[in-house]
Amino acid sequence: MERPIRVLVAKPGLDGHDRGAKVVARALRDAGMEVIYTGLRQTPEMIAEAALQEDVDVVGLSILSGAHMALLPRILELLRAQGQSHVRVFLGGIIPDEDVPLLAEMGVVGVFGPGTSTQVVVEAVREAVK
């Protein structure tokens, strides 16, 4: 049996809109992945800990609060510190265009704003774990 891709979908920060995260979680499920959905208001520490216990391949984060440039480096740093630098991280939500190259430089494998087709997200996740 082919090993299913395991993805953690989380919403760090304080905004309460998880519609996008749920749509992405559902799309990844329909693409045959095992999606661990952790819900709203997760701290970077909670996300890193869940990623470790669940031994995921990919972490998807939804951020609409504008705090991505603070949250992302922290989450990536925690993942690295616990020996999970192989975990790929992608991002959705409201991210200004000028931040995208900076995020890519940090190691984020994709930034998916509103209107992105779920098929694009699925393909990007598959590509990232190859």
Add this chain to the structure above:
Amino acid sequence: MSGNDFGRRILAGERLALARLLTRLENGDPEGQAALAELYPHTGRAHLVGITGPPGVGKSTLVNSLARHYRQPPDGAEPRTVAVVAVDPTSPFTGGAILGDRIRMRDLAGDPGVFIRSMATRGALGGLARATTQVIQALDAAGYKAILVETVGAGQSEVDIASAAHTTVVVEAPGMGDEVQAIKAGLLEIADVLVVNKSDLPGAENTLRALRGMLGLAHPVRRGANSRSAGLAASDAPIWITPILQPVAGSGGGIPALLEAIDSHRVYLAATGELAGKERARAAAELEAGLREALMHGWRAAAPDGAFEAALERVLAREIAPLAAVKMLVAGEFARRRP
């Protein structure tokens, strides 16, 4: 990472090594099984507690409250480390799954004495995943004192948890109306502790009355008891009477009483020798399943090409009955495909 490495690192308390071993066990990886073989002598110390019940009755919330209580007992008792195995269903169509039980367990984040793992059923039908037993063994070897296993939302036949756990907690909620009658029959049989959750909701009294009535009819029955061991005469052996509790999981009320009931069940199991009986039954079932798989594998490797298909054709043509075909296959009477 070699099998040796896994065993040593897990016994040393490395959580990442444990998480990776669990993944390998889920995937049926031979290296994972080698590591588990090495860890197996360290198993058998944890109290295995199953939490089951229909979808949406509050199993995850209850697990969260219970785990918090294991970690912070109110009366100054020793905190116990807790592992949680939360099982959710795999889609039969896409093979994907949404594992959402962690949403209700956010209170447990940041505590190194807690380890939560979500599992997808991956085609298993009994309410657990294919590798749940092995995952439990790995967590047991890693030293977690209590292992809470939350099943998928269960109907009537998802009762595998009864043989995988020492103590099975069945959770019901009020407001299920007459349907409770239908649902409870299968699950009630395996309950060592019965919980009517959300008992602050209207209808709790009716649900409670219905469940009490069912239990009243069942008493006194000792399921799986081994009354001959431990030197106890059958007449003075203690009898476990399934308690019904009404915690309100979201608020944490009534959780101490639930934990007390779970602990006393463990004491009861040990005192009556039933624990040894359960362990024996579980080990026997695991051996049997493994043997079946290995024999099947061996037979397939040794059987002549096309024997199975030849037998299948003759069964389909109604020339021979399926079980007669099995006898012939085992006796090697399908050496060549029929022309």
